[in-house]
Amino acid sequence: MTESNLLPSGKPRIESLEMRGITKRFPGVLASDHVDFDVKSGEVHALLGENGAGKSTLMKILYGLYHPDEGQILLNGKPVTISSPNDSINLGISMIHQHFMLVPTLTVAENVALGLPSSRGALTDLDRVSNRILELAKIYGLKIDPDVYVWQLSVGQQQRVEIIKALYRGAALLILDEPTAVLTPQEVDELFVIMRQMTRDGHALIFISHKLHEVVEISNRITVLRDGRKIGTRPTSETTKQDLANWMVGREVGFATDRGKTDLGEVRLQLDGVQCGSDRGTPGLRGVSLEVRSGEILGIAGVSGNGQRELAETITGLRKITGGRVRLEGQNVTNFPPGELTARMLSYIPEERMRDGVIREFTVAENMILREHHKQPYSHNGLLNLRGIASHADTLIKEFRVKTPSRDTLAKNLSGGNIQKVVLAREISREPRVILAAQPTRGLDIGATEYVRGQLLEQRRKGAAIVLISEDLDEILALSDKIAVLYEGQVMDIVPRENATPQMLGLLMAGVHPEEGAVAVK
Amino acid sequence: MISELFTTTVLIGILASGIRLATPYLYAAIGEAFGQKSGVLNLGVEGQMLLGCFAAFYVALTTGNLWLGLLAAMIVGALMGLAMAFVTVNLHAQQGISGIGFYLFGLGMSDLLFQKLLGTVETVKGFPKIYFPGLSDIPGIGEIFFSQNILVYGAYLLVPLAWFVLNKTTLGLKIRAVGENPDAADSLGVSVARVRYFTIVLGGTLSGIAGASLSIALLNVFQQNMTSGLGFIAVALVYFGAWKPVGVLAGALLFSMVNSLQLWIQVLGIPVPSDIAVMMPYILTILVLVATVSRVRAPSALTKPFERED
Numbered sequence: 013m014t015e016s017n018l019l020p021s022g023k024p025r026i027e028s029l030e031m032r033g034i035t036k037r038f039p040g041v042l043a044s045d046h047v048d049f050d051v052k053s054g055e056v057h058a059l060l061g062e063n064g065a066g067k068s069t070l071m072k073i074l075y076g077l078y079h080p081d082e083g084q085i086l087l088n089g090k091p092v093t094i095s096s097p098n099d100s101i102n103l104g105i106s107m108i109h110q111h112f113m114l115v116p117t118l119t120v121a122e123n124v125a126l127g128l129p130s131s132r133g134a135l136t137d138l139d140r141v142s143n144r145i146l147e148l149a150k151i152y153g154l155k156i157d158p159d160v161y162v163w164q165l166s167v168g169q170q171q172r173v174e175i176i177k178a179l180y181r182g183a184a185l186l187i188l189d190e191p192t193a194v195l196t197p198q199e200v201d202e203l204f205v206i207m208r209q210m211t212r213d214g215h216a217l218i219f220i221s222h223k224l225h226e227v228v229e230i231s232n233r234i235t236v237l238r239d240g241r242k243i244g245t246r247p248t249s250e251t252t253k254q255d256l257a258n259w260m261v262g263r264e265v266g267f268a269t270d271r272g273k274t275d276l277g278e279v280r281l282q283l284d285g286v287q288c289g290s291d292r293g294t295p296g297l298r299g300v301s302l303e304v305r306s307g308e309i310l311g312i313a314g315v316s317g318n319g320q321r322e323l324a325e326t327i328t329g330l331r332k333i334t335g336g337r338v339r340l341e342g343q344n345v346t347n348f349p350p351g352e353l354t355a356r357m358l359s360y361i362p363e364e365r366m367r368d369g370v371i372r373e374f375t376v377a378e379n380m381i382l383r384e385h386h387k388q389p390y391s392h393n394g395l396l397n398l399r400g401i402a403s404h405a406d407t408l409i410k411e412f413r414v415k416t417p418s419r420d421t422l423a424k425n426l427s428g429g430n431i432q433k434v435v436l437a438r439e440i441s442r443e444p445r446v447i448l449a450a451q452p453t454r455g456l457d458i459g460a461t462e463y464v465r466g467q468l469l470e471q472r473r474k475g476a477a478i479v480l481i482s483e484d485l486d487e488i489l490a491l492s493d494k495i496a497v498l499y500e501g502q503v504m505d506i507v508p509r510e511n512a513t514p515q516m517l518g519l520l521m522a523g524v525h526p527e528e529g530a531v532a533v534k
Numbered sequence: 535m536i537s538e539l540f541t542t543t544v545l546i547g548i549l550a551s552g553i554r555l556a557t558p559y560l561y562a563a564i565g566e567a568f569g570q571k572s573g574v575l576n577l578g579v580e581g582q583m584l585l586g587c588f589a590a591f592y593v594a595l596t597t598g599n600l601w602l603g604l605l606a607a608m609i610v611g612a613l614m615g616l617a618m619a620f621v622t623v624n625l626h627a628q629q630g631i632s633g634i635g636f637y638l639f640g641l642g643m644s645d646l647l648f649q650k651l652l653g654t655v656e657t658v659k660g661f662p663k664i665y666f667p668g669l670s671d672i673p674g675i676g677e678i679f680f681s682q683n684i685l686v687y688g689a690y691l692l693v694p695l696a697w698f699v700l701n702k703t704t705l706g707l708k709i710r711a712v713g714e715n716p717d718a719a720d721s722l723g724v725s726v727a728r729v730r731y732f733t734i735v736l737g738g739t740l741s742g743i744a745g746a747s748l749s750i751a752l753l754n755v756f757q758q759n760m761t762s763g764l765g766f767i768a769v770a771l772v773y774f775g776a777w778k779p780v781g782v783l784a785g786a787l788l789f790s791m792v793n794s795l796q797l798w799i800q801v802l803g804i805p806v807p808s809d810i811a812v813m814m815p816y817i818l819t820i821l822v823l824v825a826t827v828s829r830v831r832a833p834s835a836l837t838k839p840f841e842r843e844d
Contacts, residue, residue, distance in 0.1 A: 097721060109721070111717075113715070113717060113718035113721040114715065114718055115710070115711045115714045115718050115719070116714065116715070117710065117714050117834075118707070118710060118711060118714070122707055122711075123711075125704075126708065126711050126718075126722050127708070129704075130704050134703050134704060134705065135702055135703050135704070136702060136707055
């Protein structure tokens with residue numbers, strides 16, 4: 013560490029930032045209850061908590077998006093008032109939002125220059141901006157081309173643009189709000205390299221996450237929040253994942269999922285050489301054959317974009333099959349419309365729960381009857397039976413522990429975990445024969461993940477046949493009875509859970525047969 | 535009879551009036567392009583033009599000063615834009631519907647003012663042709679390009695100017711960002727509301743000039759509903775031109791040339807039913823829009839009101 017109190021970007025460091033007794037009330041909720049939090053130059057302080065624990069509220073207060081009802085913020089020991097993002101940026105505080113704040117149709121340099129005064133007055137000075145970006149990129153070891161359009165960049169690269177944008181604005185303290193949620197494991201590693209470099213250079217970083225292993229890997233200290241209150245702050249070296257998980261959830265959390273034994277029944281879903289196109293017009297699936305039995309979970313592993321989406325859409329009737337055959341309980345249902353498959357008790361937990369799982373502008377109760385709305389007791393002779401719908405919703409809200417102010421709350425106002433519970437409640441409560449679950453726990457916190465997985469195992473015990481598509485190998489290994497690996501629209505291999513290891517699946521996912529060591533023929 | 539179209543005199547006539555007739559399209563569509571680039575669809579262009587048309591004519595007629603007439607049209611257009619901005623930016627109104635409202639307002643109001651203040655169709659002496667020594671005397675070329683009035687030249691100058699502002703200035707960067715991802719712009723301290731107010735008021739002002747170009751530079755009269763859909767074609771031209779000033783220019787020229795052709799067909803008495811001749815630009819609008827649909831993506835935030843989350 014250098015003795016200078018300047019950062020490599022030439023801006024002053026923030027030696028310490030302290031939030032004292034921060035309290036924020038929303039109608040009906042105490043989102044932040046006298047929370048103390050501090051971060052120092054040269055460290056990563058992780059803020060850990062479940063969805064709705066108050067992490068975002070606290071950080072939005074620090075960034076000037078919310079105003080606290082009580083409490084104060086001290087910067088280098090002096091009280092400061094932050095009433096807008098402009099104030100925080102001027103103080104050297106920047107935030108990398110979970111949803112990137114980039115304009116895809118503009119270049120990297122244009123995105124960085126946006127909103128800043130130009131050295132050429134009313135005219136843009138993009139050359140100058142580009143040079144400065146390259147300078148910063150060199151100092152911090154970020155690879156970036158200022159002249160490409162943002163839409164051409166991968167998610168990981170876009171995140172780098174966000175970091176450059178913050179550094180360009182002189183950020184000394186960076187709030188990273190769930191920065192790894194959208195990244196591949198390799199991109200996470202790259203981000204951590206950048207973060208370590210930044211702390212070595214004297215930046216202060218706040219890392220928000222609910223992924224324990226990442227928090228443990230990257231942070232120096234950890235603060236856990238739950239229900240708007242601070243549970244505690246500890247040096248990372250003095251904690252274990254198990255402690256943290258218990259703190260977050262407020263009870264003992266089981267990491268190992270006990271799958272138990274089930275009796276396999278008849279074949280419920282069978283795919284025979286299924287072929288289909290993709291959205292890009294290239295082949296999506298190239299002859300996929302699978303079968304799932306009652307009481308069985310078939311895990312579909314694979315790197316994103318190898319046919320998972322197409323597989324889910326062909327099974328649910330959303331995509332036309334160009335070759336092969338699909339059988340549901342022995343009957344040929346190839347290219348049957350989704351409604352017909354629904355009637356045959358196929359349930360679908362879609363990957364994009366906000367887009368495909370719920371209608372955002374509908375209430376919880378309405379979302380819960382989307383599949384069965386035309387049936388008794390939800391409607392009769394084409395008229396909705398509001399009482400039936402309401403009592404159904406109340407039952408499911410209770411049974412599936414959906415946290416919602418009421419059954420009449422719009423789906424868009426729920427957290428991700430609770431939206432998934434609404435979807436799950438709708439799809440599972442009808443006692444389906446076959447369930448297709450695509451990325452069912454992506455983006456969910458520990459509590460919700462545990463719950464969703466438990467529900468899937470419960471359905472398996474009850475005899476449903478389940479196809480689980482997931483890019484999370486831990487999840488595949490924890491839940492599946494057998495595992496199929498998709499690679500470029502083909503099934504590389506199907507292995508029983510007992511014989512599967514992460515290494516072997518990893519090779520298959522890369523298109524390599526472990527025993528042969530040869531790359532699969534295209 | 536068709537062969538009459540292909541004499542040099544007639545061809546020069548068609549081209550010259552084509553160049554001239556593109557003027558109102560250009561002002562209105564460039565103004566509309568600014569609005570759309572920032573995410574606001576203004577369907578009230580036609581209404582703004584009509585009021586601008588009347589204001590310019592009335593002021594020019596009563597004061598005898600064309601420049602005062604032009605200024606009046608700009609002020610009226612800007613005020614209409616201001617009202618549109620308030621309704622769409624502050625009140626988050628649905629843009630398509632509020633735009634139609636402003637169109638109907640402009641249509642009715644210009645008619646009412648015409649009835650109350652004028653009553654009969656009168657004429658003014660509009661902006662004169664500008665004579666460029668030498669250039670204007672070149673046979674053909676001179677008539678086509680160098681014997682137009684000031685508002686025509688202004689319209690063509692507007693094209694590179696608009697391109698420059700959109701692509702080379704910080705203001706243009708803000709406009710493009712606000713139309714694509716207002717949240718991002720907002721998070722960087724760019725005021726989405728201010729940018730949209732600016733583009734909508736600018737659009738209104740330019741629509742006012744477009745109206746004035748009809749009543750005190752091209753036709754030099756005022757009649758009820760004299761824009762007859764021109765403002766709506768201007769909106770279509772923005773799509774046709776893929777939100778680029780040069781594209782808008784190409785579209786404006788295409789339409790004005792077709793319009794000029796159909797006028798000459800009527801003048802020459804070529805036996806094409808006049809209804810069909812008059813329909814030509816409108817049919818072309820539909821055909822062109824069908825052909826160009828989905829060719830280029832519209833600004834992502836187009837028609838979406840901006841509201842900060844939480």
